[in-house]
Amino acid sequence: MTFDDAGSIHPDGEVAHDDGGTLTYVGPRRGPAGAGDLDVTGTIVMPGLVNAHAHSAMTSLRGVSDDLDLASWLREIRRAELRLTAEDLRWGLRLALVEMLRSGTTTFADMFLWDAGLLGDVAAAGMRVMAAPTVFGYESVGYPSADPRDGRATLDLTERLAADFAGDRHVRIAFGPHAPYTSPPEVLRDVAARAARRDLRVLIHVSETAPEVADSLALHGLTPVAHVERLGLLEVPTLVAHAVHATEDDIQILAAAGAAVAHNPVSNLKLGSGAAPVPAMLAAGVTVGLGTDSVASNNTLDMFEEVKTGTILQRGIHRAADVVASEAYLRMATAAGARAVGFPETGVLAPGRWADVVVVGTDSTRATPMRAPASFLGFAARGDDVRHVVVAGRLVVRDGVVTTLDEAEIRAQVGATARRLAGGPA
Amino acid sequence: MTFDDAGSIHPDGEVAHDDGGTLTYVGPRRGPAGAGDLDVTGTIVMPGLVNAHAHSAMTSLRGVSDDLDLASWLREIRRAELRLTAEDLRWGLRLALVEMLRSGTTTFADMFLWDAGLLGDVAAAGMRVMAAPTVFGYESVGYPSADPRDGRATLDLTERLAADFAGDRHVRIAFGPHAPYTSPPEVLRDVAARAARRDLRVLIHVSETAPEVADSLALHGLTPVAHVERLGLLEVPTLVAHAVHATEDDIQILAAAGAAVAHNPVSNLKLGSGAAPVPAMLAAGVTVGLGTDSVASNNTLDMFEEVKTGTILQRGIHRAADVVASEAYLRMATAAGARAVGFPETGVLAPGRWADVVVVGTDSTRATPMRAPASFLGFAARGDDVRHVVVAGRLVVRDGVVTTLDEAEIRAQVGATARRLAGGPA
Numbered sequence: 001m002t003f004d005d006a007g008s009i010h011p012d013g014e015v016a017h018d019d020g021g022t023l024t025y026v027g028p029r030r031g032p033a034g035a036g037d038l039d040v041t042g043t044i045v046m047p048g049l050v051n052a053h054a055h056s057a058m059t060s061l062r063g064v065s066d067d068l069d070l071a072s073w074l075r076e077i078r079r080a081e082l083r084l085t086a087e088d089l090r091w092g093l094r095l096a097l098v099e100m101l102r103s104g105t106t107t108f109a110d111m112f113l114w115d116a117g118l119l120g121d122v123a124a125a126g127m128r129v130m131a132a133p134t135v136f137g138y139e140s141v142g143y144p145s146a147d148p149r150d151g152r153a154t155l156d157l158t159e160r161l162a163a164d165f166a167g168d169r170h171v172r173i174a175f176g177p178h179a180p181y182t183s184p185p186e187v188l189r190d191v192a193a194r195a196a197r198r199d200l201r202v203l204i205h206v207s208e209t210a211p212e213v214a215d216s217l218a219l220h221g222l223t224p225v226a227h228v229e230r231l232g233l234l235e236v237p238t239l240v241a242h243a244v245h246a247t248e249d250d251i252q253i254l255a256a257a258g259a260a261v262a263h264n265p266v267s268n269l270k271l272g273s274g275a276a277p278v279p280a281m282l283a284a285g286v287t288v289g290l291g292t293d294s295v296a297s298n299n300t301l302d303m304f305e306e307v308k309t310g311t312i313l314q315r316g317i318h319r320a321a322d323v324v325a326s327e328a329y330l331r332m333a334t335a336a337g338a339r340a341v342g343f344p345e346t347g348v349l350a351p352g353r354w355a356d357v358v359v360v361g362t363d364s365t366r367a368t369p370m371r372a373p374a375s376f377l378g379f380a381a382r383g384d385d386v387r388h389v390v391v392a393g394r395l396v397v398r399d400g401v402v403t404t405l406d407e408a409e410i411r412a413q414v415g416a417t418a419r420r421l422a423g424g425p426a
Numbered sequence: 427m428t429f430d431d432a433g434s435i436h437p438d439g440e441v442a443h444d445d446g447g448t449l450t451y452v453g454p455r456r457g458p459a460g461a462g463d464l465d466v467t468g469t470i471v472m473p474g475l476v477n478a479h480a481h482s483a484m485t486s487l488r489g490v491s492d493d494l495d496l497a498s499w500l501r502e503i504r505r506a507e508l509r510l511t512a513e514d515l516r517w518g519l520r521l522a523l524v525e526m527l528r529s530g531t532t533t534f535a536d537m538f539l540w541d542a543g544l545l546g547d548v549a550a551a552g553m554r555v556m557a558a559p560t561v562f563g564y565e566s567v568g569y570p571s572a573d574p575r576d577g578r579a580t581l582d583l584t585e586r587l588a589a590d591f592a593g594d595r596h597v598r599i600a601f602g603p604h605a606p607y608t609s610p611p612e613v614l615r616d617v618a619a620r621a622a623r624r625d626l627r628v629l630i631h632v633s634e635t636a637p638e639v640a641d642s643l644a645l646h647g648l649t650p651v652a653h654v655e656r657l658g659l660l661e662v663p664t665l666v667a668h669a670v671h672a673t674e675d676d677i678q679i680l681a682a683a684g685a686a687v688a689h690n691p692v693s694n695l696k697l698g699s700g701a702a703p704v705p706a707m708l709a710a711g712v713t714v715g716l717g718t719d720s721v722a723s724n725n726t727l728d729m730f731e732e733v734k735t736g737t738i739l740q741r742g743i744h745r746a747a748d749v750v751a752s753e754a755y756l757r758m759a760t761a762a763g764a765r766a767v768g769f770p771e772t773g774v775l776a777p778g779r780w781a782d783v784v785v786v787g788t789d790s791t792r793a794t795p796m797r798a799p800a801s802f803l804g805f806a807a808r809g810d811d812v813r814h815v816v817v818a819g820r821l822v823v824r825d826g827v828v829t830t831l832d833e834a835e836i837r838a839q840v841g842a843t844a845r846r847l848a849g850g851p852a
Contacts, residue, residue, distance in 0.1 A: 063797035066805060069747040099791040210745060269742030270805070272749070299805040300792050309735060316695030317743070319636060321495040323698070365525040366726050368837045369844030371489035379492060379696070379725040384810040411794045418795030 015045055017355035021169070021392030026349045038388055038395070040359050044373045047349050048106025048356030048391060049303040050337030053241045053262035053291025056096035057089040057112050060417040061296040069272045070209050077296055083421055091413035093118055094405055097125045099301045101402050103383020104358040106391045109239060109262065109291070109341035111176040111203055116161065123170040125404045126396035128356070130239075130341045132176025132203040133158050135191070137184055151187055155194060162200055169354075169392065172342055174201040174239070180224045181212055185231055192232035201237045201342050203262075204228065207250065208242040209273045225250035234259050239340055241291070244268050244276045251277065255284040260340035263332065265310035267293030275313055279323050289340030290332040302383040303333050311378060326378045359388040441471055443781035447595070447818030452775045464814055464821070466785050470799045473773050474532025474782030474817060475729040476763030479667045479688035479717025482522035483515040483538050486843040487722040495698045496635050503722055509847055517839040519544055523551045524833050525727045528826065529809020530784040532817045535665060535688065535717070535767040537602040537629050541583070542590065549596040551830045552822035554782070556665075556767045558602025558629040559584050561617070563610055577613055581620060588626055595780075595818065598768055600627040600665070606650045607638055611657055618658035627663045627768050629688075630654065633676065634668040635699045651676035660685050665766055667717070670694050670702045677703065681710040686766035689758065691736035693719030701739055705749050715766030716758040728809040729759050737804060752804045785814040 016025040033039050058081070065076040084092070089112075100108060107128040112118075114131040122129045135158075138151040155175065162173035175191045177183040183191075183204075195202050207213055207224045216224045225246055228234060234257035241262040246254065254261065263276050281288050290310060292301045307329040314324045338347025346356045362370055366380040389397035396404050442451040459465050484507070491502040510518070515538075526534060533554040538544075540557040548555045561584075564577040581601065588599035601617045603609040609617075609630075621628050633639055633650045642650045651672055654660060660683035667688040672680070680687065689702050707714050716736060718727045733755040740750045764773025772782045788796055792806040815823035822830050 059791075060795060062792075062795060062806070063801035066752050066798075066801050067748050073747070095791055095794060102791070266738060269738035270747070272741040272745050272747035274745055275742055295806075299801070302792075305731075309738075312692060312695035312735075313739070313742075315698040316701055316739075319698050319700055321499070321696070321698035322493050326492050363837075365485075365521055365528070365833070365837065366488075366728075368521060369486060369488060369841045371844055371848075372492075375489035375492050375725070380488065380721075382808060382810065384808065407791070411789075411791065415795050418797055422797075 013040075013045055015349060015355075015357055017393045019393070021355050021394070023349065023351050023353050023355050025351060038359065038390075042362055043387060044360040044362060044377065045349070046358050046360060046377065047334045047347050048358055048389065049104045049333050050289060050341060050343070050347050051100060051105045051108040051291050051301065051303055052239070052289025052337045052340050053264050053293055054096070054108050054110045054301065055112050055294035056100075056108065056110050057093040057118070058294040058296050059095040059099070060084065060088055060092040060414050060421070061294070062299050064296055066299075071211065073271055073297065080421060084417070088417045089113065090118060090121065091410060091417060093121060094125070094410045095414045096295070096301060097122065097127055098402050098405050098407050098410060101125065101127065101389055101397050101404075102386060102400060103302045103304065104360070104386040104389060105301065105303055106356040106358070106389060107338060107341060107343050107346055109174075109203060109289075111178070111241075114161065115157070116164065119161065119165065119171045123168070125402075126391045126394055128170050128343055128346065128391065130172045130174050130201065130203070130343065131161075132174040133161070135175070135177045135187060136182045137187060151183075155190065158200075159194065159198055162198055172201075174203045174342070177202070177204050179205040179208070179212075180227050181215060188228060188231040188233055192236060195236040201239060202233060203239045203241065204233065205241045206243055207245045208268070210245050213245045223247060223250055225253055229253050229257065237342065239289070239342075242268065242273070242276065243281070244274045246277060246281070248280065251280050251284045251286060254281070255286050260287040260289060262289050262291045262340060263310065264291045264293040264306070265313055266306055267297040269309075269313070271297050275317050278310070278314055279318065282324070282328065287336055287340050288332050289337035290329060304377070304381050304383055304385075307333050307378055327374050330374060330378055355390060355393040357390040358386055360385050361387040439466070439471055441775060441781075441783055443819045445819070447781050447820070449775065449777050449779050449781050451777060464785065464816075468788055469813060470786040470788060470803065471775070472784050472786060472803065473760045473775050474784050474815065475530045475759050476715060476767060476769070476773055477526060477531045477534035477717050477727065477729055478665070478715025478758075478763045478766050479690050479719055480522070480534050480536045480727065481538050481720035482526075482534065482536050483519040483544070484720040484722050485521040485525070486510065486514055486518040486840050486847070487720070488725050490722055492725075497637065499697055499723065506847060510843070514843045515539065516544060516547065517836060517843060519547060520551070520831055520836045521840045522721070522727060523548065523553055524828050524831050524836060527551065527553065527815055527823050527828050527830075528812060529728045529730065530786070530812040530815060531727070531729055532782040532784070532815060533764060533767060533769050533772055535600075535629060535715075537604070537667075540587065542587065545587065545591065545597045549594070551828075552817045552820055554596045554769055554772065554817065556598045556600055556627065556629070556769065557587075558600040559587070561601070561603045561613060562608045563613060577609075581616065584626075585620065585624055588624055598627075600629045600768070603628070603630050605631040605634070605638075606653050607641060614654060614657040614659055618662060621662040627665060628659060629665045629667065630659065631667045632669055633666075633671045634694070636671050639671045649673060649676055651679055655679050655683065663768065665715070665768075668694065668699070668702065669707070670700045672703060672707070674706065677706050677710045677712060680707070681712050686713040686715060688715050688717045688766060689736065690717045690719040690732070691739055692732055693723040695735075695739070697723050701743050704736070704740055705744065708750070708754065713762055713766050714758050715763035716755060730803070730807050730809055730811075733759050733804055753800050756800060756804055781816060781819040783816040784812055786811050787813040
C-alpha cells in the first residue's frame with residue numbers, strides 16, 4: 001500500500017526508481033518481486049518523512065531542563081552547550097541521524113553550528129538537510145566554546161557553504177538568524193540582502209511565545225512577524241519556525257509573502273509556549289511543515305508522534321473533531337514539509353520525484369485491524385513501526401537497523417558526553 | 427534502577443517477591459543475580475502501569491469514525507457494535523490484553539459487556555481488572571446484538587459477578603452506569619443503593635463534553651457532577667471518567683466526596699472534547715488516574731503516550747512549563763491510578779505491595795543519554811521500550827513477547843472481524 005500527496009492508497013503497490021535515485025513508477029503491482037527488490041508485502045509504503053525544524057546536534061542535552069519555560073530553558077541550554085566540544089556536537093548529530101532515519105525521517109531542516117564536516121556526516125548517512133548556521137548578533141557570543149566565530153563570520157561561512165554545496169542533492173544551505181529578539185535589526189536586514197543576492201532561503205524562529213510578541217510590540221510597535229516583514233526578510237523564501245502566537249494579520253502577511261511555517265506541536269506544549277493556529281494558517285494557504293524541534297524540548301525525534309499530537313491538539317483546543325482532517329498532518333509531515341524546507345523534489349511518491357521511501361510494518365497489535373492506512377499512520381503508528389528506509393534509491397535502514405552509521409558506538413559516545421557534563425567519569 | 431511512588435530511583439536496584447506474588451524487597455542490589463532471577467542490568471524497573479479507563483473489547487473498532495466528535499462518534503460506534511458477536515468481543519478483548527501487557531500495563535479499569543468468560547480471560551492472561559458491566563437504562567437497548575439484556579438484569583449480573591469473584595486478586599467488579607445523560611436518575615439511584623449495600627465501586631462517564639454540561643444544566647439545573655452527587659452516587663467510592671468540563675465547584679464536590687477521576691487526555695483531544703483541569707484537581711486533593719479510553723477514540727493503548735501527552739498538554743494550555751511536574755503524570759499512571767481503580771495493593775514498588783513490575787529497556791537512541799530515568803519515562807519512553815512484565819510475581823511478558831496469549835492468532839481473528847464488518851471476506 002502507498003500513501004501519497006493526494007491521500008490515495010494502493011494495496012499491493014509497487015514503487016520503482018532509476019539509478020539516479022528518481023522514482024519511475026508508483027502504482028499497482030505490475031508483477032512478482034525481482035531478486036533485488038525489497039518485498040513490501042503486508043506493509044504500507046509512504047514518502048520519506050520531513051522534519052521541518054530540528055537542532056539535531058543537541059541530542060546530548062536530552063533531558064536537561066525538562067521543567068522550564070522557553071526563556072529559562074534557553075539560558076540553561078546555552079550554559080550546557082558552552083561545555084560541548086566540536087566532537088560532542090558531531091556524535092550528538094550522528095545520534096540524531098540514527099534516531100531520525102530509524103523512525104522514517106529522510107529530510108530535515110536544522111539550525112545549528114553547521115560546518116562542512118557535519119554536513120558531510122549528513123550526506124554520508126544518506127539523509128537530506130536544509131542546514132542553517134545559527135547567527136545571533138554580530139558580536140562573538142562564545143557559543144559554544146568550540147565556535148567563537150561572530151555573526152558576520154557565520155553569515156560569510158553560510159555563503160561559502162552554499163557555494164560549496166551548490167547543486168548537492170543532500171545538502172542545501174540557508175541563513176539562520178536565530179530570532180528577532182536575539183538578532184538585531186541590522187543583522188536581519190543584512191541577512192535579507194545576502195539571501196536575495198545569493199538566492200538562498202532563511203530559517204528563523206518567530207512568535208514562539210506570548211512574551212516575545214508583547215516585547216516586540218513594546219520595542220518595535222510591531223508583532224514579530226510584522227517586524228521581520230518590515231526588515232525585508234519575507235521578500236526571500238523564509239521558513240518561520242513556531243509562529244505559535246501569529247495573529248490573523250500575521251497569518252495574512254505570511255500567506256501573501258509565500259513564507260512557510262515549521263510547526264512544532266510537542267515542543268511548543270512542553271515549553272509552555274502554546275498551540276499554533278494551524279487551521280487558520282492552512283485556510284489562508286500558508287505552507288505548513290511539521291517538526292520536532294530539538295530533543296532537549298521534546299524529547300524524541302519521532303514525526304509520527306508530531307502528526308498524532310498535532311492533529312488531536314487542534315481538535316481538543318477548538319473543541320471540534322473535524323477542525324483538521326486526519327490526513328492534514330500527514331501531508332505536513334511529507335509533501336508540505338518538503339516544500340517548506342526547500343526540497344520540493346521529495347515528500348511525494350510519484351514518477352519524477354526523488355526515491356525517498358519509507359516502508360512501515362503492520363504486523364503489530366496497533367496496526368490491527370487495518371481499517372484505513374491513513375488512520376493507522378496518523379493515529380496509531382510510531383517510528384518504531386518503520387521497517388525499511390530508502391533515500392535517493394539507497395537502502396539506509398534495513399529491518400530497523402541503520403546501515404550507514406554505527407548506532408552502538410554513537411550511543412556510547414553520547415552517553416560519555418552526558419557523564420562528562422554531569423561531572424562523572426567519561 | 428527503580429521508580430517508585432516517592433519518585434526515588436535506585437541505580438543497580440533489586441526487586442524480590444515471595445511465592446504469593448507480594449514484594450519482599452525493593453532497594454539497592456544485595457548481591458549477584460541468581461539462576462532464576464531476571465537480569466535487569468541496564469534497565470529501569472518500575473511499577474506495573476494502571477490504565478484507569480478503557481473499553482478493551484472494542485479493539486476491533488480501531489479506526490472507525492476517526493473524525494467525529496463524541497455525540498456522532500457514539501452513534502457510529504454503537505451501530506458498529508451491534509454487529510459484533512460475543513466471539514468478536516472475546517478476540518477484541520484479547521487483542522487489547524496483548525497490547526496493554528506489551529506496553530507495560532498490568533491493571534486496568536474497564537466498562538463493557540463483562541461476563542464470567544471475559545473476566546476469566548483477563549485473569550488467565552495474568553492481568554488485573556476493575557470491570558464494570560455497562561448499564562444504560564432499564565429497557566433493553568439491544569446493545570450489542572449478542573447481549574439483549576436490559577439494565578436491571580445487568581445490575582443483577584454485576585452483583586452476581588461481584589459475589590463470584592469476591593476475594594479474587596485479578597478481578598474486581600464495579601457498577602457501570604454509562605453516564606448521567608444515558609442512565610436516567612432512577613437507574614443512578616438504584617446503582618447508588620446497590621453499591622452501598624454490596625460495598626462495591628461505581629464507574630461512570632461524567633462531564634466529558636461542554637454540550638453534556640449545558641444539557642444537564644438545562645434539564646436538571648445542575649452540572650453532571652452535582653447531578654450525580656444529588657442522586658447519591660458519590661456516597662460510594664466512585665471513579666468518574668473524563669471530568670473534562672468539571673467546574674471549580676465540581677472539583678470541590680469530587681474532593682469532598684473522595685471520588686477519583688480517570689483522566690484520558692488523548693481521547694478527550696481526539697474527540698474534540700477538550701482538556702481536563704488536572705492541576706486544579708490535583709491541588710484540591712482529588713485522586714487522578716490516567717487512561718487511554720477505547721482504541722476507537724485514541725487509537726492505541728500505550729500509557730507512556732498518555733503520560734507525555736497529558737503532561738505537555740497542561741503546560742501548553744496553561745502556558746506554564748511548571749504547571750505539572752515531570753513526575754505527576756507518572757504517578758497518575760502508577761500509584762494514583764491504582765488507588766483510583768480500587769487496586770491500592772499495586773502501582774508502587776515497596777515491600778508488602780503486589781509484585782507487578784515492568785522492566786524498561788534503555789538500549790535505544792531515545793534513552794540516550796540517560797540523564798534522569800523519570801525524564802526518560804515521562805518524555806521519551808514508549809510502550810515499545812518495555813522488555814519484561816511481571817504480574818503477581820509471574821513473568822507474563824518476556825523480551826517483548828506476551829507469554830500468556832497467542833498474539834498471531836488474536837491478530838488474525840480481529841482482522842477477520844474487521845473484514846466481515848466491512849463486508850469483505852472474513
